[in-house]
Amino acid sequence: MSRSVCLFVLLLMSVWATLVGAPRAAAQAANEGVVTEMVDRYGFPPPIRVYVTGFSPALTDVMRTDLMFMGFTNVPQSQAEYVVRGTSGGGKVEARLIDAASNQQILGKAYTGSDERLLVHALSDDIAKNRTGRPGIARSRIAFRVDYVKGKHSEVFVADYDGFNAKPATSDKLWTVAPCWAGSGMLFYSTYHERGGPKIYYHQLSSGKRGMITPYGGSNISPAVSRDGTKIAMILSKGGSPDLYVADLNGGDLKRLTTTKESESSPCWGPDSRTIMFVSRASGRARLYTIPMTGGTMRPFLINNVPNVTEPDWSPDGKLIAFTTQYGGNFVINIAEYKPGASIQAVQIAAGEDPSWAGNSRALIVTRRNGDTKQLSLLDVPTKQTKTMPRISRSNSQPSWRK
Amino acid sequence: MKLKATLNLLIITLLLVGGATGCKKKLQRTTLLPGHVAAPVGDASPGGPILGELPPVDLAEGSGLDALNNGGIPLSNEDRSLWIEDRQTFAGETVYFDFDKSNVRPSEVAKIENVAALFKTLSGKALRIEGHCDERGTEEYNRALGERRALSVREYLITLGVNANDIETVSYGEDRPVDPSSNEQAWAANRRGEFVVLSPPGAN
Numbered sequence: 001m002s003r004s005v006c007l008f009v010l011l012l013m014s015v016w017a018t019l020v021g022a023p024r025a026a027a028q029a030a031n032e033g034v035v036t037e038m039v040d041r042y043g044f045p046p047p048i049r050v051y052v053t054g055f056s057p058a059l060t061d062v063m064r065t066d067l068m069f070m071g072f073t074n075v076p077q078s079q080a081e082y083v084v085r086g087t088s089g090g091g092k093v094e095a096r097l098i099d100a101a102s103n104q105q106i107l108g109k110a111y112t113g114s115d116e117r118l119l120v121h122a123l124s125d126d127i128a129k130n131r132t133g134r135p136g137i138a139r140s141r142i143a144f145r146v147d148y149v150k151g152k153h154s155e156v157f158v159a160d161y162d163g164f165n166a167k168p169a170t171s172d173k174l175w176t177v178a179p180c181w182a183g184s185g186m187l188f189y190s191t192y193h194e195r196g197g198p199k200i201y202y203h204q205l206s207s208g209k210r211g212m213i214t215p216y217g218g219s220n221i222s223p224a225v226s227r228d229g230t231k232i233a234m235i236l237s238k239g240g241s242p243d244l245y246v247a248d249l250n251g252g253d254l255k256r257l258t259t260t261k262e263s264e265s266s267p268c269w270g271p272d273s274r275t276i277m278f279v280s281r282a283s284g285r286a287r288l289y290t291i292p293m294t295g296g297t298m299r300p301f302l303i304n305n306v307p308n309v310t311e312p313d314w315s316p317d318g319k320l321i322a323f324t325t326q327y328g329g330n331f332v333i334n335i336a337e338y339k340p341g342a343s344i345q346a347v348q349i350a351a352g353e354d355p356s357w358a359g360n361s362r363a364l365i366v367t368r369r370n371g372d373t374k375q376l377s378l379l380d381v382p383t384k385q386t387k388t389m390p391r392i393s394r395s396n397s398q399p400s401w402r403k
Numbered sequence: 404m405k406l407k408a409t410l411n412l413l414i415i416t417l418l419l420v421g422g423a424t425g426c427k428k429k430l431q432r433t434t435l436l437p438g439h440v441a442a443p444v445g446d447a448s449p450g451g452p453i454l455g456e457l458p459p460v461d462l463a464e465g466s467g468l469d470a471l472n473n474g475g476i477p478l479s480n481e482d483r484s485l486w487i488e489d490r491q492t493f494a495g496e497t498v499y500f501d502f503d504k505s506n507v508r509p510s511e512v513a514k515i516e517n518v519a520a521l522f523k524t525l526s527g528k529a530l531r532i533e534g535h536c537d538e539r540g541t542e543e544y545n546r547a548l549g550e551r552r553a554l555s556v557r558e559y560l561i562t563l564g565v566n567a568n569d570i571e572t573v574s575y576g577e578d579r580p581v582d583p584s585s586n587e588q589a590w591a592a593n594r595r596g597e598f599v600v601l602s603p604p605g606a607n
Contacts, residue, residue, distance in 0.1 A: 151578035158444055169444050175578065178543060195484040197573040198546075202457055208441040211457060217478035219550040219574045222543045235547055237572065240475025241554060242547040250457040261475070263505070265547035279544060281551075285503070286544060310544040329539045329585070353541050372583060398542060 041347070042320065042337065044362060044382035047073040048131055051080035051100075055088045059120045063095075065162055066124030066138040068385045069363035069378055071131070082106070084127065086120075093119035097127055106130065117164065134360045137161060141402045142356075142365060143169070143179040143187055144376060147395035151175060156189055158205065161358070161365070161401065163376065163389035169205060180223050181402040182249060188213075188223040188232060200234055202249060213251030218242075222266055225249065226273040227316070227403065231293055233267035233276050244278050246293045257291050258298060266311045270338075271318040277301065279310050286310050288323070290340070303336050303344045311354045314338070315361040316403050322355035322364055322381070333366055335381055350379055350386060356401040365389075365399040475554075476561060479568040483529055486601040493518050493598035498556050500594040503540070505551040507559050515556060518598055519563035529601040530565070532556050534574040537590035542576060549574030556596045571601075 050072045052063050063084065064074045077083060077100075086095040094110035109126050111119040118139065125136025140161045146168075147154045156179045159166035169187060170176055177198070179189040185205050190198040200214040200223050214220035218237030225232050229249070236245045239256060242263040247254040258264050262281035269276055270290075277290050280298065286308040289298040301321075303309055312323040318338060323346075325332045331353035334346040352366035364379045368388070374397040376389040389396070496514040498507065507515065522530055534553030536545035553572035561567050582589035 150583075151575060151580075167444055168442075170441055172441075177546075177578075192573075192575075193484055195486070195488070196482070197571070203441060205444040208443040210441055213457075215480060215482075217480045218554075218572050219546065221546050221550075221574075235543075237550045237554060237574075238478050238480070240477050240558075242550045243475075259475070263547040263551040266541075266543045281548075310541045324541050326540055326544075331541065354543075 042335070042382070045071065045132070047071060047383050049073055049075040049079055049081045050084060051075060051077040051082070052084045052086065053077070054084075054086040054095075055093075055120065059086070059088050059093070059116060062117055062120045062162070063124050065378075065387055066121060067128065068383075068387065069358065069380050070124065070128035070136060070138070070360060071134065071362065071382075072128075073383060073385065082131070086123070088116055088120070091116075093123060095123040095127070097130065117160075121160075128360075134362065137358045137360050137363060140359060142376075142399050143181060143402070144399040145177055145179060145397050146392045147374075147397070148393050150372075150394070156187060156203075157392060157396075158187075162378070162387075166390075166392060169203060178222055178398050180225055180400045182225040182232070183229040184402060186249075187400075188225060188249075190221045190223065197237075200232075200251075211250070213247070213249070224267045224269060224276075226269045226293070227271055228273040230273065233269065233278070233293070235263075235265055235267065244276065244291070246276065255293075255295060257293070257295055260298075268313050270314050271316055277312050277314055277321065279312065286326075288312055288321070299340070301338075301340060301344070303334075303346045305345050306334060309334075313355050313357050313364075315357045316359055317361040319361065320381075322349075322357060324353040324355065326353075331369065333364065333379065349381055350384055352377060352379065354398055355379075356399050357403070358401050359403045365401050367397040367399065476558060476567050478571060481529075481568070481571075483531075483571065483601050483603075485604050486529065487604060488531075489600040489602065490597070492521070492600050496598055498552075498596040499591065500552050500596070502537070502590070502594065503548070505548060505555045507555050512559070515559050516563060519560050519565050522560075522565055522569075522600070525600065527603060529569045529571060530560070531571045531573060531599040531601055533597045533599060534572065535579060535593055535595050535597070536577045537593040538577045538580065538585070539590065540577065546574050546576035549576050552594075552596050 052060055080100045083098045083100055084095050092112045093116055096105050097107040098105055107130050111122050113119050121138035124138040128136045142161050143158050145154050146157050153173050154175050156169045157166050158169050175192040177190050179187050187203045190200050192198045197219045198221055199212050200220045201210050201212050203210045216238040220236050222235040223232055231246055232249050233246050235242050244257040244264045260282040265279045267276050267278040274293055275290050276293055279286050280289050288301040288309045291298045306325045310324045312321050321336050321338050323334055325334055333349045333352045333355050336344050336346040352368050354367045355364040362381050366377050366379050367374050368377050373395040375391045376396050376399050378387045496518050498511045532553040534549035536549050557570045580593040582592045
C-alpha cells in the first residue's frame, strides 16, 4: 500500500515538475537561440534572468532598462534566477538581490538622496558588478546631435545614457555635428558657421569654455579622442583630399597619417590609445584600416562577408569592432572580432548606424532612421535587446557614449 | 539555474552625477570666436581622464606638419567667411556624380570648362565648391565623400588654369539635399557640386 502511495507521489511530482519546468525551458531555449552565437563566438555569458519588483513603476522601469544592457533579461518571476526586491520613497532607495532557487539574499544595498533615478542607477550598477563582473554603465552619459532645421540648425546635447536629463551643451543656432567625448568633461565637435567649411572645436562642459583647433580650409570633420585623452584623430581636407590626421587636443603637433587620393572617414581609437582604425575608399569602396598614431602604412582590416564598412567603433576591451554596413538606404549594425591577420566574418546585430560602445563593451547606442528623421536606440549586442530613446525635436543622431 | 560565479575584474565606477543644472543662456547668433563661452553644463563626474584647459598653440601653417603630399593640391586657409556669396552666376553649372563616386564624369566636363572660362575673367573673386551626397550613405562617410567630390571639381578647374588658392571647398554630406524625396531622381539630383562665387566685402 505505502509503495503505491510513494509511486503516486513520485508521479505527481514529476508531472508538476514538467508543467512548471516546461515554460521555463521554452523561454530559455528561445533566448538561447538568440544568444548562443554570441556566447560561443564572442564569449559573452548567457543573460541572467531577473525579476525586479517593489519600486515605483517609474523606478522599476529605470532598473529594468539598466539591467537589460548590463547582461540581464527581465522575465516573469517564475522564470527568474534572481529577484530584486526594491523599496523607494522618502529620499531612500533600497534593493535586495535574492537568489530565486534558494531564496538567499546575495546583496543588500541602500542609498539616500534627492534624485531617486540616480539612486536606482547606482543600485543597478551594484547588482551588475556583483553578478557579471563587468563595469556598470547605469550612471554613464551620452552626447548626441539634435536637429532643429535640417542642414541649418543643430545642437549638441548631453544626457544620461537612457536619454533622460538631456540638456543642451550648445545653443549657437549653427549646424554642429559629430560630437565625441574627451575624458569625462570635455566634448569635441565640428561646427559649420554661416559661411565656410566645418571647423573642429573643443568644449569644456563645466566652464563652457570653447576653442577652435582646426583653422584650416576645406572640411575639418569627424573628431575622435584617444581613450587616455591625449590625442585627437580627425579627417581634414587641407592637403587636397580628406585624410586622417592626429594632433594634441589643442590642435598642436598636427601629423598627417594618410595621403590617399580617395577619402578617409570615421576614425576611432583602440584601447591602447595608439592604434587608430578608420574607413578608407582607397581600394574603391569603403573598407577598414588601422594605422599607428605615430604614422606608417595603413593596414587593411578585411571583413569577408560585407560589401562595405563605415563608422566603426572599437570596444573598450579591444575585442570587438562595431560598424555600419550600408545597403542602398538600409543600414545595419555589425560586429566583428578584432583579430588582425585572421579571416574575419561579421555578424549582423540589428538595423541601425553609427554605433558607439558603452564602457562595458557589450551595449551600443545607435541611430535609427525613420523616413526623414532619426532617433537613438540602445542595443545590447549579445541579446539584441533594444530600447528606443525619447526623441528631442526633429531628429537625433551621432551619439557618443562616454566610456 | 544559478549562474556560475565569474572572476571579479577591477572596476572603476563612475561617481554620481553632480546634478547641478547650468542656466541656459541664450547666446548671440554670431561667429564663434576662439574661447567663446557656452553655457556650463553641470556634470562634475570625474570618471576617466580629467582634462584641464587647453593651452593656446601656434597653429600657423607649417608648424609640425607632415610635408608628404601625394597628389593632393593643398587648400588655402584664407578666411572668407565675411565674403559675399553669389549662387546665381554658376547656378546652371552644378556638377553631378554617380552613386558612391567622386570622379568627374565626362558628361560634366563642359560645365566645369564654362566655370573655368568665366571665373578666370572675374578678378579679385574666389570660388567655393560645395559638395553633397544622397542619403544612402552614413553621415560622416558622406561628409568626407562630399568633400572629395568638391575637391575633384577643384582639381579639374586647376588643370584648366584656375588658381588653386582661389578655390575653396565645403562638404555638407547628406545634410542639404535639393530634393528630400527617396527615389532615384532625387538621389541623382542630390549628388552634386555647386559653385558659389565669393566677392570680398566692400567690393562692387
